């Protein structure tokens with residue numbers, strides 16, 4: 513496969529934990545699971561903070577850009593010595609998600625026969641992903657997190673942690689996330705997955721030895737996603753009807769840039785597995801409904817949303833704020849940038865994180 517992401521890319525200061533087999537919600541067993549992770553600060557027993565990334569994030573939460581990382585850590589503005597998530601005080605752990613492609617077991621990993629899983633990789637749920645993270649916490653000797661923090665898909669996992677393992681989560685920060693995947697969220701994600709599958713280079717998911725992977729499909733899926741990550745007003749104000757290079761609209765060029773950037777660092781099969789895991793998200797499933805599930809959370813909680821987020825609208829975070837006893841209302845981050853505000857509005861998000869951690 514040429515011109516795009518390859519298994520094993522990129523190298524980095526990651527560590528790897530073998531967490532054994534994971535019994536999945538669908539009855540299958542995923543053997544020999546590995547989670548890649550990075551840590552910052554010193555472990556002092558009760559100071560662990562787990563930070564969970566979103567769909568296409570990775571374990572590189574903090575740190576400057578370097579040879580292995582063309583961009584700084586995705587929350588570098590928030591995480592570091594003296595920053596909102598102060599690595600002078602806290603032992604911060606950021607794992608790569610189960611099913612991902614940045615070091616954790618995913619569709620590009622070897623199956624028991626030593627070949628890439630490809631189309632045979634099992635479908636996952638958010639709860640399966642959290643099960644693997646629980647094993648990582650066990651391996652690191654962390655019985656109870658001082659805090660579990662996540663935005664977007666990371667917020668889904670943070671919620672599942674607090675619901676399924678309340679005694680292990682002292683504080684919880686859920687940002688731009690939801691108690692269940694809504695019809696619109698499912699529609700957008702499912703369409704993106706189908707766009708990838710429609711790429712003739714997808715080969716049913718078994719493309720790792722092919723000359724080309726489904727680069728065009730992944731690129732288009734990312735463009736569709738990226739529209740939903742930003743606000744209508746922002747696109748209007750930044751690009752309007754401007755043309756670029758006397759040809760295409762500037763907004764087309766912007767989306768093409770983001771599509772091209774993702775295919776260099778992400779695996780299409782992982783994109784599908786992770787998107788479908790997000791679509792499985794429903795904290796109420798098998799627990800007597802959403803209200804009953806949220807009532808299990810004992811953590812002191814901050815729930816926040818972004819006022820211009822059309823993908824994860826504030827109404828979903830309001831359900832969380834109303835249902836979690838330890839939440840003190842809903843905090844609203846003001847941003848022009850829509851859903852991606854959780855990555856961009858470092859100052860406001862940092863204030864919220866600080867309030868929770870202090």
Ligand SMILES: CC(=O)SCCNC(=O)CCNC(=O)[C@H](O)C(C)(C)COP(=O)(O)OP(=O)(O)OC[C@H]1O[C@@H](n2cnc3c(N)ncnc32)[C@H](O)[C@@H]1OP(=O)(O)O
Nearest residue numbers: 565566567568569570586741762763765766769852855856
């Ligand atoms: C949790 C995680 O997801 S971690 C992984 C990191 N996150 C992502 O990859 C998500 C996708 N990326 C993004 O959503 C955003 O880039 C963010 C959230 C990381 C940053 O947002 P912003 O700072 O607002 O950046 P913005 O969306 O404006 O994009 C800027 C890029 O677009 C490019 N760009 C802007 N206008 C145009 C245009 N008309 N034509 C082509 N490219 C353009 C810029 O050159 C810049 O490129 P660079 O990122 O390669 O330097």
Ligand SMILES: N[C@@H](CCO)C(=O)O
Nearest residue numbers: 566567568569664665
């Ligand atoms: N930009 C984020 C959005 C999904 O929440 C990502 O790609 O992970």
